[in-house]
Amino acid sequence: MSLTTSSPIAQINALLASKRYAVNELTENSLRIQEVESGISLRAVLEGDILFLSLVCMTVPSGRLSPAILQKMLAADNGISTSSFQLYDTGNGNVAITLNNFCKLQDLGSEDEDDILSCVSFLLADVVQAQHLLGADLAAL
């Protein structure tokens, strides 16, 4: 698919929409991308040539994140090989456990398209693994 629409974020929007994602522009440089079957959504922020993608796994009270859970998140053999965990403060003593990935765009050609779609796919695959890894522990918090 060759992207010809105007702004880079609009081109990314069009690309993802063509691959059957539900996409909303949140701001002039950020998108909400939803995988329609599962309903899982993620955010994409375009800053310069960097497209940063973030998916919220779960929001939990920050004080309840035990060392064991954190260790699982950081372990090299935890099965999450293409994305990385990050904690974001969401206020009220809560943190969002997120999976993140990014790609550096060049000219929004076919290589960039592949990078973008791969990043999204990796996150959606990793979130399933993350649920197996942490779901039970986090549900008990």
Next chain:
Amino acid sequence: MAFFSEIFNRAGRVARGQANAGMSSIENANFETTVRQTIADMKTELNKVVQSSAMAMSNYNQLDAEYQKYVRQSQEWKQRAGMALDAGNEELAKKALAKKTESDKQVTSLQTAIDSARQASESLKAQVTELKHKIEDGERTATTLVARKNAAMAQRKVSEALAGVGKADNAFAQLSSFEQSVSKEEATAKAFNELANTGKDTSLEAEFAQLQGQSVDAELEALKRERLPKVEFVKELPSAGGR
């Protein structure tokens, strides 16, 4: 990182960079334009060194051409002196040798200048090479720095957006809900399948299946019977010469 510190030590570039790019967002412009301006300044410097190098090479080439000319003249006068001696004309040989001496003087005087020009040219060539490497390094570093800055900015925006994140964005909950709906669909499909099979008389089905099997066997026997008489008829035919 030398390049990194150089960027921030040379604050004057920011103003020039912004004037060149005409950017409105000061925060973003400061970093990126400073980086870009540093590279642009290095390229300007490179152009100057390249020009100087070209002039030095041109100067060296001119001197070398003149030097070679006097070397050739010296050799020619030596050759002529030899020819004059061979012809028995010693006076002419002396004159030729005097000319040779003049050429040799020029060669000697040019030698210092040409060595100096060669050194200057080679030094400038080395500077050009070094500057080119620095620019390549700088461009790589600049690209990395800008990418890191952009990634950090993007993360900050994600962080801001997540400040009020609600349950709608909870992927684990979505996944559980999705799994439940899949399980429900599977259970429904199974139930429909069971319902479809309910009321079927399995023994009756088996009897009909047996009947179907019997009819196939009967057809096979009939086919065998059809083919059998033809073979026997051919066997019973008398030979033509027998009558």
